[in-house]
Amino acid sequence: MYSPQQERHFFELSKTLLQSDFSPQDKAASQQISIQLHEVINYHEWKYYVKNSPVISDFEYDSLFKKLEAIEAAFPDLKTPSSPTQRVSNDLTNEFASVEHLIPMLSLDNSYNAEDLNDFDERIKKLTGEEGDIEYVVEPKFDGGSIALVYENDLLVRAATRGNGQKGEEMTPNAKAMRSIPLQANFSKYGIQKVELRGEALIRKDNFDKINAKRQAEGKSLFANPRNAATGGLRMKDPNETAKRGLEAFVYQLGYAVNTAEENVLDQFPTHNQGIDVLAELGFKVPTIERKLCKNIQEVAAFCEKWEEKREGYDYEIDGMVVKVNSIALQEKCGYTSHHPRWAIAFKFKAKQATSTLLNVDYQIGKIGSVTPVAKIEPVQLAGVTVSSISLHNEDFITSKDIRIGDTVLVERAGDVIPYIVKSMEELRDGSEQVIDFPRNCPSCNTSLIRAEKEAAWRCPNFQCEAQVVQRMIFHVSKDAMDIDGFGKSYVERFYEMGWLKSLADIYALDYEAIANLEGFGTRSAEKLQIAVDKAKQNPIHRLLHSLSVHHLGKKASKLIAQEINHVLDLKNWTIEQFTEIKDIGPVVAENVIAFFQDEQNIQLLLQLEANGVNLHQTEEDKPVVVAADAPLVGKTILFTGKLLQMGRKEAQELATAAGAKNISAVSSNLNILVAGEKAGSKLKKAQAIGTVEIMSEEDFLVLIGKN
Numbered sequence: 014m015y016s017p018q019q020e021r022h023f024f025e026l027s028k029t030l031l032q033s034d035f036s037p038q039d040k041a042a043s044q045q046i047s048i049q050l051h052e053v054i055n056y057h058e059w060k061y062y063v064k065n066s067p068v069i070s071d072f073e074y075d076s077l078f079k080k081l082e083a084i085e086a087a088f089p090d091l092k093t094p095s096s097p098t099q100r101v102s103n104d105l106t107n108e109f110a111s112v113e114h115l116i117p118m119l120s121l122d123n124s125y126n127a128e129d130l131n132d133f134d135e136r137i138k139k140l141t142g143e144e145g146d147i148e149y150v151v152e153p154k155f156d157g158g159s160i161a162l163v164y165e166n167d168l169l170v171r172a173a174t175r176g177n178g179q180k181g182e183e184m185t186p187n188a189k190a191m192r193s194i195p196l197q198a199n200f201s202k203y204g205i206q207k208v209e210l211r212g213e214a215l216i217r218k219d220n221f222d223k224i225n226a227k228r229q230a231e232g233k234s235l236f237a238n239p240r241n242a243a244t245g246g247l248r249m250k251d252p253n254e255t256a257k258r259g260l261e262a263f264v265y266q267l268g269y270a271v272n273t274a275e276e277n278v279l280d281q282f283p284t285h286n287q288g289i290d291v292l293a294e295l296g297f298k299v300p301t302i303e304r305k306l307c308k309n310i311q312e313v314a315a316f317c318e319k320w321e322e323k324r325e326g327y328d329y330e331i332d333g334m335v336v337k338v339n340s341i342a343l344q345e346k347c348g349y350t351s352h353h354p355r356w357a358i359a360f361k362f363k364a365k366q367a368t369s370t371l372l373n374v375d376y377q378i379g380k381i382g383s384v385t386p387v388a389k390i391e392p393v394q395l396a397g398v399t400v401s402s403i404s405l406h407n408e409d410f411i412t413s414k415d416i417r418i419g420d421t422v423l424v425e426r427a428g429d430v431i432p433y434i435v436k437s438m439e440e441l442r443d444g445s446e447q448v449i450d451f452p453r454n455c456p457s458c459n460t461s462l463i464r465a466e467k468e469a470a471w472r473c474p475n476f477q478c479e480a481q482v483v484q485r486m487i488f489h490v491s492k493d494a495m496d497i498d499g500f501g502k503s504y505v506e507r508f509y510e511m512g513w514l515k516s517l518a519d520i521y522a523l524d525y526e527a528i529a530n531l532e533g534f535g536t537r538s539a540e541k542l543q544i545a546v547d548k549a550k551q552n553p554i555h556r557l558l559h560s561l562s563v564h565h566l567g568k569k570a571s572k573l574i575a576q577e578i579n580h581v582l583d584l585k586n587w588t589i590e591q592f593t594e595i596k597d598i599g600p601v602v603a604e605n606v607i608a609f610f611q612d613e614q615n616i617q618l619l620l621q622l623e624a625n626g627v628n629l630h631q632t633e634e635d636k637p638v639v640v641a642a643d644a645p646l647v648g649k650t651i652l653f654t655g656k657l658l659q660m661g662r663k664e665a666q667e668l669a670t671a672a673g674a675k676n677i678s679a680v681s682s683n684l685n686i687l688v689a690g691e692k693a694g695s696k697l698k699k700a701q702a703i704g705t706v707e708i709m710s711e712e713d714f715l716v717l718i719g720k721n
């Protein structure tokens with residue numbers, strides 16, 4: 014359809030058009046721009062609907078569309094029949110029979126914030142002449158493939174995709190393969206002989222993960238997202254394949270309904286909400302808890318914002334909410350444009366995906382020398398946050414995705430998940446892109462990098478490597494390790510540059526008078542720092558062990574080892590058997606700890622730490638917690654979810670451990686107790702569904718362990 018040159022051309026033209034703030038005054042210029050807009054919008058619609066691979070964000074697409082609408086508003090004769098504003102997007106692939114919809118399947122207008130919603134509400138009031146509050150129904154904007162279902166004499170006779178809005182592709186056998194679509198429904202009860210319903214075919218997120226896992230095991234290519242898997246599923250030649258994908262269909266609109274005399278009988282359902290309730294009653298899957306009847310636009314905005322926060326925890330992908338005037342009489346007063354109903358609007362969530370350009374790759378060296386490539390990208394907004402650098406993880410990640418410098422990349426940030434690169438847009442390359450040359454020498458000290466068998470990372474083996482030394486110090490002072498309050502990354506870097514920190518031991522021999530004289534410090538902050546450092550000197554040795562950045566020696570293993578020794582230097586003489594006799598300590602940890610204690614420089618470091626006042630003797634806290642056999646939670650598994658009010662999550666877990674319970678991290682039938690704090694979400698729901706989990710409040714928990 015489009016050659017790579019055309020694709021590049023339209024992509025670049027879109028960027029230029031997006032940047033220009035052209036105002037339609039001169040007719041000739043407007044005409045020229047409108048032709049360009051036609052071309053680029055057609056291209057992006059093809060990328061989105063036909064190829065399932067958009068190269069710009071929805072927001073950018075909308076801006077292009079709005080620019081064209083503005084020109085056509087200024088010069089109505091530029092509104093040609095073939096303008097993208099005069100039809101809805103085209104996803105016909107011509108593999109299936111084309112059928113005409115009973116009434117056109119329109120698109121939706123978009124809004125992005127409460128202000129846009131208010132404007133919408135104002136427009137509705139003007140159109141309807143209503144002065145009081147307008148009632149709206151809000152429901153999810155499902156991100157799947159839209160479908161139209163026709164029932165005649167109570168039987169499903171036809172199903173089609175949206176197509177270009179006028180005509181769609183018939184896929185009745187595939188719809189019949191979807192179990193959420195009734196083959197028969199009692200419409201005649203309402204005097205309805207023929208009806209067309211609109212809805213969306215979707216794949217649940219967990220089902221999607223399973224499908225991709227299976228495809229990966231079979232060596233097949235993976236789906237980029239549930240929407241692609243769903244729209245692909247609708248177009249399977251073999252309905253059995255559709256069935257295997259586990260597609261589900263939500264129905265959200267009664268489009269057309271007539272009786273045997275072909276008279277419109279929709280007016281027996283005076284509101285949208287009633288119509289949907291009737292569909293639910295007839296056996297269709299409709300939005301339930303995620304649908305709300307709102308008294309006014311303020312309630313609408315609050316509900317939309319609540320769902321924007323909750324979207325990650327929801328079982329299906331949604332890219333926004335749809336707001337619809339509830340009264341059908343008022344809907345009729347509002348009417349339609351050729352593109353969308355005037356009585357409805359989509360509230361779009363902030364984009365999770367966007368495209369950007371990969372400018373460069375930096376290499377970061379971790380505390381054990383692992384070299385992590387980090388992509389520097391042209392800054393983009395993702396779900397409300399500006400993203401300019403993204404980890405590329407390791408060399409294999411780069412090669413498997415064939416990511417190159419100069420590439421246009423698709424980036425995604427979902428919920429709290431750190432942003433990642435989904436893919437490079439190969440089709441937009443112009444030949445100037447550069448293959449990423451992963452370094453073979455340490456970018457900091459130039460030592461040859463090594464890559465251990467079965468490990469993904471290349472590592473710098475030089476323990477004295479400057480970059481590593483700094484990273485180890487940053488880790489040493491951090492919360493997880495020695496927890497030196499207020500002593501963060503910036504202090505470490507600053508003191509290192511001043512030459513005050515050469516080894517970990519120097520942290521405990523700082524000159525606080527000199528620090529007080531530094532710019533931005535003062536006596537008080539220097540004193541505060543000293544207090545924090547002195548406090549850390551008394552830490553239990555499990556913290557010290559963990560803080561040494563021994564490869565593979567984590568927090569838990571450090572605790573287990575600390576329980577077995579009186580003094581850190583006891584480990585100098587430990588054999589591999591002594592380590593592996595400890596439950597949960599394996600040979601890999603053992604070998605790395607042994608190697609550490611065989612290195613004379615490390616022994617000198619520990620002696621220096623001790624000389625500087627750091628505790629190397631086992632303390633009470635290092636000893637194993639002895640739980641009485643009759644402790645209240647012996648043998649129970651427990652999980653805390655939601656916000657706790659009387660204690661932190663960590664403190665709660667420690668109390669549970671002391672009471673004999675085992676903290677676990679996932680809800681399953683193995684879970685005995687779920688303590689649900691404020692705003693508990695999906696975990697609570699899941700536990701309720703399992704039925705055997707004892708669910709209690711924070712209060713109940715404290716009473717149970719005798720702390721209240």
Ligand code: IVH
Pocket residue numbers: 119120121152153154155156158159160175212213265266335354357359
């Ligand atoms: S109502 C006549 N409701 O969004 C009203 N559409 O961008 C038009 N969509 O093609 C649609 N969830 O596929 C409506 N709850 C919902 C929806 C929804 C998803 C899709 C639909 C439509 C597209 C418009």
